[in-house]
Amino acid sequence: MSTPAILVENVTVHYGEVLALDAASLSLDTARICGLIGMNGSGKSTLFKAIMGMIKPDAGRVLINGAPPAKARREGGIGYVPQSEDVDWQFPLSVRDVVMMGRYGHQGFTRRPSKADRAAVDLALDRVELSEFANRQIGQLSGGQKKRAFVARGIAQGATMMLLDEPFAGVDKRSEATITRLLRELASDGCTILISTHDLHALPQLCDEAVLLMRKVLMHGPPEVVLQPEHLAMAFGLDVLNRDLPVRDVPAPDAVQDVVRNEPLRNEPAQDRS
Amino acid sequence: MDLFDIILEPLSYDFMVRAIVTTALAAVVCAVLSCWLVLIGWSLMGDAVSHAVLPGVVLAYIVGAPFALGALVFALIAVTLIGVVRNTSRVKEDAAIGIVFSSLFALGLVLISVTPSQTDLNHIIFGNLLGVSIPDLIQVLVLGVVAFAILILKRRDLTLYAFDPTHAHAIGLSPRRLGALLLGLLALTSVVALQTVGVVLVVAMLIIPGATAYLLTDRFSRMLVIAPVISSVCSIAGIYLSYYLDTASGAMVVLTQGAVFAAVYLFSPRQGLIGTRLAKARRRKAVALAV
Numbered sequence: 001m002s003t004p005a006i007l008v009e010n011v012t013v014h015y016g017e018v019l020a021l022d023a024a025s026l027s028l029d030t031a032r033i034c035g036l037i038g039m040n041g042s043g044k045s046t047l048f049k050a051i052m053g054m055i056k057p058d059a060g061r062v063l064i065n066g067a068p069p070a071k072a073r074r075e076g077g078i079g080y081v082p083q084s085e086d087v088d089w090q091f092p093l094s095v096r097d098v099v100m101m102g103r104y105g106h107q108g109f110t111r112r113p114s115k116a117d118r119a120a121v122d123l124a125l126d127r128v129e130l131s132e133f134a135n136r137q138i139g140q141l142s143g144g145q146k147k148r149a150f151v152a153r154g155i156a157q158g159a160t161m162m163l164l165d166e167p168f169a170g171v172d173k174r175s176e177a178t179i180t181r182l183l184r185e186l187a188s189d190g191c192t193i194l195i196s197t198h199d200l201h202a203l204p205q206l207c208d209e210a211v212l213l214m215r216k217v218l219m220h221g222p223p224e225v226v227l228q229p230e231h232l233a234m235a236f237g238l239d240v241l242n243r244d245l246p247v248r249d250v251p252a253p254d255a256v257q258d259v260v261r262n263e264p265l266r267n268e269p270a271q272d273r274s
Numbered sequence: 275m276d277l278f279d280i281i282l283e284p285l286s287y288d289f290m291v292r293a294i295v296t297t298a299l300a301a302v303v304c305a306v307l308s309c310w311l312v313l314i315g316w317s318l319m320g321d322a323v324s325h326a327v328l329p330g331v332v333l334a335y336i337v338g339a340p341f342a343l344g345a346l347v348f349a350l351i352a353v354t355l356i357g358v359v360r361n362t363s364r365v366k367e368d369a370a371i372g373i374v375f376s377s378l379f380a381l382g383l384v385l386i387s388v389t390p391s392q393t394d395l396n397h398i399i400f401g402n403l404l405g406v407s408i409p410d411l412i413q414v415l416v417l418g419v420v421a422f423a424i425l426i427l428k429r430r431d432l433t434l435y436a437f438d439p440t441h442a443h444a445i446g447l448s449p450r451r452l453g454a455l456l457l458g459l460l461a462l463t464s465v466v467a468l469q470t471v472g473v474v475l476v477v478a479m480l481i482i483p484g485a486t487a488y489l490l491t492d493r494f495s496r497m498l499v500i501a502p503v504i505s506s507v508c509s510i511a512g513i514y515l516s517y518y519l520d521t522a523s524g525a526m527v528v529l530t531q532g533a534v535f536a537a538v539y540l541f542s543p544r545q546g547l548i549g550t551r552l553a554k555a556r557r558r559k560a561v562a563l564a565v
Contacts (some may be wrong), residue, residue, distance in 0.1 A: 052440070052443060052444050054440065054443050070446075073443070073444060073445060073446040074446040075446075076445055076446070078444045078445070079444070080440055080441055080444045082438065082440060082441070087438070088313070091313060091436075091437050091494075092313075092488065092491060092492050092494045092496075092497060093433070093437060093493075094492075094493065097493075097494070098437075101437070101438070102445075104434060104442075104445055104447070105446055105447075110427050110428070110429075110430065137492040137493075153441070157445065
């Protein structure tokens with residue numbers, strides 16, 4: 001059996017008193033696209049941080065291609081596409097500048113770009129179809145273009161693994177399709193991709209497998225199985241019940257589906273709207 | 275008296291030449307650093323560190339150590355204390371910063387009051403541009419050049435740190451080390467600027483040039499040129515103004531920078547309140563003429 005690209009073993013993380021991840025385990029093979037679904041606070045971002053080695057788990061371990069994450073980081077194997085709200089879009093950098101940041105691991109002390117670096121950046125920009133916008137300030141792109149710029153950074157970096165945090169938030173349907181196609185291409189080139197998303201509609205077209213997260217991995221399987229209402233209820237339904245419904249009844253499966261589709265994280269009384 | 279004389283007359287005094295050289299140097303280093311500070315949102319941190327170095331400088335004076343060493347130690351203490359108060363109590367960061375830097379600044383003032391030869395040390399608070407001695411100038415020169423060189427050589431890493439520390443981490447760099455480097459350089463630069471405008475006004479030199487340049491361009495690499503140019507021109511203009519108007523020199527330097535910021539804030543073609551409207555009107559006119 002081959003070594004999994006990403007192996008998360010019984011990882012537990014606390015932020016102070018708050019339990020963010022509770023013995024979460026996940027194994028992902030090379031060149032697969034995996035969708036990570038769960039509510040806000042279900043530990044998606046924490047799981048990303050643990051995989052990148054940004055936080056040290058209280059228990060458990062993470063292996064990237066069989067080695068600790070530090071090795072993968074040094075080799076430039078990990079590409080990261082941040083959540084929109086984590087980026088300062090007013091920052092005075094051009095699209096090309098941002099993509100060039102993917103090359104820093106390959107460069108010397110002052111990160112002076114070489115010819116090879118420039119070529120890699122041009123190639124990456126071309127691949128995500130942003131060449132004509134290369135000199136735009138990063139905030140002057142549309143939602144989907146912004147995401148593609150960061151994917152290009154991972155491509156220029158030569159990442160063999162990409163982590164995308166909410167890549168479809170604030171992205172229109174057409175851009176979503178473009179990004180989906182792009183990610184599928186990358187996966188067929190051997191890139192392992194982990195995506196956290198709220199967009200459950202897009203999941204079956206995009207992902208080979210899906211993971212349901214609620215502090216621990218509740219379920220890991222093909223998207224169409226994980227997306228079945230009774231399974232989603234495990235991750236989303238209970239919370240909806242506790243906060244919004246006075247009766248502790250399990251809602252009908254299609255009701256759960258509805259709640260989930262209507263942005264489950266807002267915590268509005270969703271049942272009033274249908 | 276023509277323009278030539280206006281420019282040359284102050285230069286006939288050695289102390290004026292030293293003042294101008296020192297100020298221009300401090301202005302350039304501070305301005306370069308300010309580009310990162312305003313983008314990361316560390317302006318308050320700049321304020322805090324530049325005040326908190328005071329006891330370090332005084333202690334260094336008392337034991338005869340280099341000012342920079344004392345300043346670095348206290349900058350580190352300040353940053354650590356701020357972090358501890360923020361992380362281990364319910365007090366928020368801005369309050370933590372306020373508590374720590376004002377307390378350390380007060381400690382510095384107390385130390386000054388019990389130290390003989392107070393005149394020298396009071397200059398640290400308000401600056402003593404016209405009294406810069408040759409050893410002072412050499413110290414500013416050495417520290418300034420070191421800080422400037424590190425900032426420029428590591429500018430791409432620092433920008434990455436400011437823009438996306440998570441990516442920095444993901445590609446094997448250490449955001450913590452880069453943050454520490456920037457804070458260290460902040461402490462060093464504070465010492466450089468102490469000579470010219472004094473502790474109280476250092477923060478102006480550490481924020482205004484970067485903020486002004488940010489309103490003028492969408493490219494960080496250009497900010498790194500615009501900020502020091504504006505800052506050094508303002509500083510020298512400020513010294514001349516203080517010479518002819520007979521006003522406090524350090525304060526005049528800051529006032530000039532503030533005035534230029536105000537002008538840019540209003541008239542910058544990209545971001546300015548009035549400037550963007552003028553540019554729009556001009557475009558409309560051009561379109562109308564073309565039709």
